[in-house]
Amino acid sequence: MTVARPLVLPWPRLVGPLLAILLAAPIACGDAEAETDGDGLGVGEGDVARGAALYRELCAACHGLAGEGGLGTPLAGWSRPEDELIHIIDETMPPQNTAVCTGACPADVAAYILGGLGGASCEGEPTSPRQLRLLTRREYNNTVRDLLFPAPLSEGAPCKADAECDLSSESCVADLCAADPCGRHTFVFDPEGASYQSVHVAGSFNNWAGTIAEGGWPLTYDAAAGVYYAKQELAEGSYTYKLVLDESTWITDPQNPNTEPDGFGGENSLLEIACDGGGAGGGPPGFEPASSFPVESRPKGYGYDNNAAAGIVTAVHVEEQLRAAREVATLALENLDALVPCDPAADAEGCARDFVTTFGRRAFRRPLSPAEVDKYAGLVIGEASFDAGVSVALQVMLASPYFLYRSEIGEDAGDGTIALTPYEVASALSYAFWGTMPDDALLDAAESGLLGSAEGIESEARRLLEDPRARALIGVFGSQWLGVEGIAGADKSAVAFPEWEPAIGAAMAEETRLLVEHAIFEGGGFDELLSADYTFVNGPLAAFYGIAGVEGDAFVQAPLPGERAGILGQGALLASFAHSDQSSPVRRGVMVRERLLCQQFGTPPPAAGGVPDVDPNATTRERFRQHSADQSCALCHTFIDELGFGFERFDGIGRYRESENGQAIDASGDLSDVEGMGSGTHAPFGTIPELAAILAGSQAVHTCFSRQVFRFTMGYLETPADLCALQGIDQRFAAAGYDVRELLVAIVTSPNFLRRR
16 A cells, blocks of 8 residues: 655754754844845845745744744744844754745745734644554564453453552452552552551562661551552562561561461562563563564654654565564464464364454454455465464464554545544554553444544543553653663673673663653652652662662662752663763753753764863863854854753763762753743753753743654654644643643544544
8 A cells, every 4th residue: 555645854843943043143134224134135025925834834843833932932022133034044944954945935934923923823624644654663562462462351350440449349459459560569458447557568679677767668548448558669570578567567468379488487478570561461571573673763853663754664674574473373373272262173164254353353453354354264274274274364464564554544534634444543542552452442442433533532542541551651652752762781881880780771771661650650740750859769779879778679769869850860861861981961961952842953063073082180061161162063062061061960870979080070050041942041050950940840841742742642753734733732731730641632632643634
């Protein structure tokens, strides 16, 4: 199938921030009363109508439809001379291809800006592209696990729609709490009518704390259910523990039948946390058939692995997809009873049709047509044995474009737009919230017509959010958004940090995942990601940070030292954006500008030079002064280095330090122009918590974050055509107090999600 799509150029997004830098720069452009500017461009001759179209295409993505700003500097109410504005547009717009806006273009755009930017309005028309989305390696692995090893529904399933365990339901406590996502466990204690001043958990994960003050994990009493409960984050592994009543009586956990001797004549409760990395299904440990697929391409400005336009199949893809299909089919035969809903010995042909109908619906994420059922059933019964036929049919299905691609092609809605089919909506929802295929309930919702409206989509979206897979995917998003995926495998010991161990990098990656998941699902949402005064550490990582009282491999929530805060104070971020032998104010400054503020910088000029040589008698700040001294560098580095210097209390592996090369560190920084480069503002700070507070109070940061989630959900870098939809999404995000779950609901209920241009 070939789908014609409009060419979307990446440079319009880059225009606003870099243009805004120059908007604030003093430029001698001649007298404001002159009829032409210094380049001979007409002043007062611009065509407002043409300028409006050009502005929407080239400028609005950053400066707003009405010049209100957003990611870029507000242009409404521009008061500087017209000739200066025309000159700036002509010289810098767009920065990567200034030849695009020549001739009358600068004067037209300037005329529209100076005319008040009138006429811009949002009509709510759908603007998302029709597209096919190749499954990423991550999505492929999750989908195959869920296909081959579907999670069985238990009698307690009805309560799985609740946000928390229904603690008054014995079956729900047994089924839902035991099925917490990997890394999270719910402890539940029924006092059977007795009353206690306190109940806490003590075990190998918290140094057997005898009291809550010593680090015991307190259980909260739920009066309605009559039980005590607590949720805790745990890494994969084996743990022993007991419940402590009133900080005096130690007992095994009545909810947990697994025990082992405690060495004192009694028993400890035994807890096993095992992670298979999949969705709701299981499968053999480490089963990742897509692990050797080519790595996904990530265009500049798009930090995620699911860019639809970059999902191009090569010969290597085809070879690996066929190999994976054979591997998966072989494994499926070991679990055939779970996949074949009938007895082939009684009616081979009928059973073959039943198999391809049920499995095909799940694999293709839609019902098979009668012709498809005939085709795949014929493959099953055409082999020497039923098992061999199933293997062949599986390989063909898993090599089909209907399995490998997510379709967002839709059908003519009769009103000039394209509407996704109900089954396409089901797939879009499941991969947006779970990173894997739809479950039977979601496919049933598609069949019933429930997904044909924003209300129906919202209902299912909220159900999906309560599933553990939603939490796991948020963790994936967080790692990709922050650019810390590679820290788990990083080796920083070879040059300057011999004390670095791979286990520290892995612990840092886990810390980031746990904080992102906790802040979004249990904490205060997005702002808490920036300002959290706590984190999740195990014993080795706690020692690395200098946090006392944490031992063992289990991850526990712990207070952060005062110089750290939220994601900005995490080792994963600090070590990822550093060099192998030193810190990097440039990388850290760019990280904040690009990932938290969506301010993109162009490619450095060829003569920009590299990292200054390490001077044993100088601090990093002193060595990087060349960027501000060199006029060709200063334009960008004014916005990068002064921000990055604020991270200098942390070395190249994220350790806190007071001095460098025997000299006291000056870690003062300045987050200039936080609401848009060129706005001429300054926000000095002296510590990471101060920087976090500035960012948490910034509208541009919240706007950028909603863009980041939009990209991850929709699979493409937003264009000016998306501004109307994004405006409504931003408003709902703000109205919800920046609850990220509500942001996700807003995205999937916007017109862009259901309709296509």
